[in-house]
Structure formats: structure tokens, C-alpha cells
Amino acid sequence: MRTALVIGTGLIGTSAALALAARGVTVYLADHDPEQARTAAALGAGTDTEPEGPVDLVIVAAPPAYVATALADAMRRGLGRGYLDVASVKGGPRRELEALGLEASLLSKYIGTHPMSGREKSGPLAATGDLFEGRPWVLTPTRETDTEVLNLALELVSHCRAVPVVMDADAHDRAVALVSHMPHLVSSMVAARLEHAEEAAVRLCGQGIRDVTRIAASDPRMWIDILSANPGPVADLLSEVATDLDETVRALRALQSSDEAKRREGTDGVENVLRRGNAGQVRVPGKHGTAPQVYEIVAVLIDDQPGQLARIFADAGKAGVNIEDVRIEHATGQQAGLVQLTVEPTAATVLTAALRERGWAIRQ
Known part of the structure; x- marks a missing residue:
């Protein structure tokens, strides 16, 4: 070319x-x-x-x-x-x-x-x-x-x-409805709950809500074009999600009951959707598209200052530990944050000891 x-x-x-x-x-x-x-x-x-x-x-x-x-x-x-x-x-x-x-x-x-x-x-x-x-x-x-x-x-x-x-083209459209288009709409629905929420509640947002709502920041006009071209498969998936939502709502209502048998049914219903979520999440491909692996998190408290991440990465390198992934959770109202370093289980103890030796504050 x-x-x-x-x-x-x-x-x-x-x-x-x-x-x-x-x-x-x-x-x-x-x-x-x-x-x-x-x-x-x-x-x-x-x-x-x-x-x-x-x-x-x-x-x-x-x-x-x-x-x-x-x-x-x-x-x-x-x-x-x-x-x-x-x-x-x-x-x-x-x-x-x-x-x-x-x-x-x-x-x-x-x-x-x-x-x-x-x-x-x-x-x-x-x-x-x-x-x-x-x-x-x-x-x-x-x-x-x-x-x-x-x-x-x-x-x-x-x-x-x-x-x-x-x-195959149609197989592709069903696949992207599952892994991209439907999740985007669900993310938008969750984010929409924040639009008129009390400021005191919004200030409590942590990494979980940020993860769930990140893609909701996309351009609505672009997504109208995308969804208009693939409405059937997306609607089918949302219908399945709606069924799960209805069952989960009923289970949560049952947990409010004074009847012990109903509370047990409610517990079983909530546990069922959570376990199915576990089973689906472990199928998400791991690093470089390989089979998912189990990692451990080493959480390090840092100040919000230039060079902090570079120092942590350098110290991890000196300890001979490869960092598989990294996330930062910023503290509310403070110039500090928690860096979550994802490493192989066998490296977690080594990294924790090495970082403590170099003066880093580790959070369990």
C-alpha cells in the first residue's frame, strides 16, 4: 500500500x-x-x-x-x-x-x-x-x-x-451489541441517576461509580448513529437485563419483609445475580487477550505531587516486580490518593516489603 x-x-x-x-x-x-x-x-x-x-x-x-x-x-x-x-x-x-x-x-x-x-x-x-x-x-x-x-x-x-x-458480519453485530452497545446504554442509565442527585451524595463517588459511568461521557449524537444501525440485538439484550432487574427488585423487596421465608428467598435472588455476575466477569479476557488470571492488589498511599508514580514504578522495578495494571483512587477533599498496583500473587509479598522498606505507606 x-x-x-x-x-x-x-x-x-x-x-x-x-x-x-x-x-x-x-x-x-x-x-x-x-x-x-x-x-x-x-x-x-x-x-x-x-x-x-x-x-x-x-x-x-x-x-x-x-x-x-x-x-x-x-x-x-x-x-x-x-x-x-x-x-x-x-x-x-x-x-x-x-x-x-x-x-x-x-x-x-x-x-x-x-x-x-x-x-x-x-x-x-x-x-x-x-x-x-x-x-x-x-x-x-x-x-x-x-x-x-x-x-x-x-x-x-x-x-x-x-x-x-x-x-461473519451479523455475528459481529451481535457480539458488539453484547460487549459495547448494550453496556454503553446501561452505563448511561446509571450515570443518569446522578443528574439530579444531592450534592452530598455525589461527593461520595468513588472508583466503582467512576468505572461504571466512564463511557457515559461519550458524544450522544455519535451513539445515536451507532445504536440506530444495530437496534435489534441491543434491544434483545436490554430485554434480558430488564428481566434480571425485575427479579432483583423483587428479591430486594423481599429482604424488607418481616417473613423469614421471604427474606431467604430475597437473599437467594440477590446472591444468584451476583454469582452469575462473577461467572460472566471471569470470562473477560486477561492481559494481551489471554485467559483471565488471578492477581493481587498492593495499595499504596501517595501525595498528589509530581513524580510520585514514577518513584513507585522505579521502586517496583528495583524489586524485580512487574506491575500488571495500575489504578488511582483519589481521596475526597485531600491532595492524596490510593494507588492500586495489580501484580501476580507470588509478587505481592515481595513488592509490599520492598515498598515499605523504601518508605511507602501500604494500605491493607
């Missing part, structure tokens, strides 16, 4: 363009908003001029509702050797493209893809060239997909340092 045209210079399109430009690919940028394309060009993602002839790969990074139209226009104009989109749903755009009456020879030059990466922010200014590194990038070829186009898509994934995953 020597040349590429990115149509749509939002977060995903500009991030892909930045990655390609950094690998020496000549990238052309186009957007319905010329100012947005100029912004992406100014960031080093490519040039907002038109290519003189067909490029190797046309990348459509438009919202799902506009993908088919943008692809069909690009194909009829002969803008590239191969075409792909990066929308978060795959079955609908493919069927819409087929319904537009394109010749089979043109359809064979298209492959639907979806990089499983993003941010709460949108637009070219939120883009980074490393957005996709280590992340799954789904490819949905069909029997008609030209081998050259599949290879171009794989080259794009390689340039972005992502991990290719081949799936």
Missing part, C-alpha cells in the same frame, strides 16, 4: 490516517466538513487535496447511516483499488450497499471492518496514531471478497499495529 484515501476525518478516520502516514503511506483526506479535513491534515494525518488518480485503498470512516452511500459514490467514481469501512456495525451497511445495485465486480472490491478501539472524545483533535495498537480489528470478508482487497485490509491493520479478527 502506497496511497490511501480516508473519507471521514473524525476520531477513527484521523487515527488510521496518522498511523498510515507514519508508515510512509501517502494519505489523502476528505470530509463533508472541509474544516475538519484541514484540521486532520494540520495534525500530520495527510493532505486534504484530491488524489490525481485511484489510490490503493479507500477507507470510509463515516457514521453507519452514511457508510453505504459514501462507499457507493467512491466505487462509482473509481477512487481506489480496494474499499473498506470502519463503522461499528457490519451487516446493515453491507446489505444497504448491495441494495444500491452496484455491479458484483465492484462489490468484490469491498470489505467491512471494525477496529475495536475508541475514546470518549470525538473529532480529529482526539485522534492518535497509536489508538489501535494491540486492539482487535474485525474483518468481515465474504466468499465474493477479492483476495487483493483482503490483503490491503490486513496491511492496514498491520500498519495500525492492531490484531486482525475474522468474523
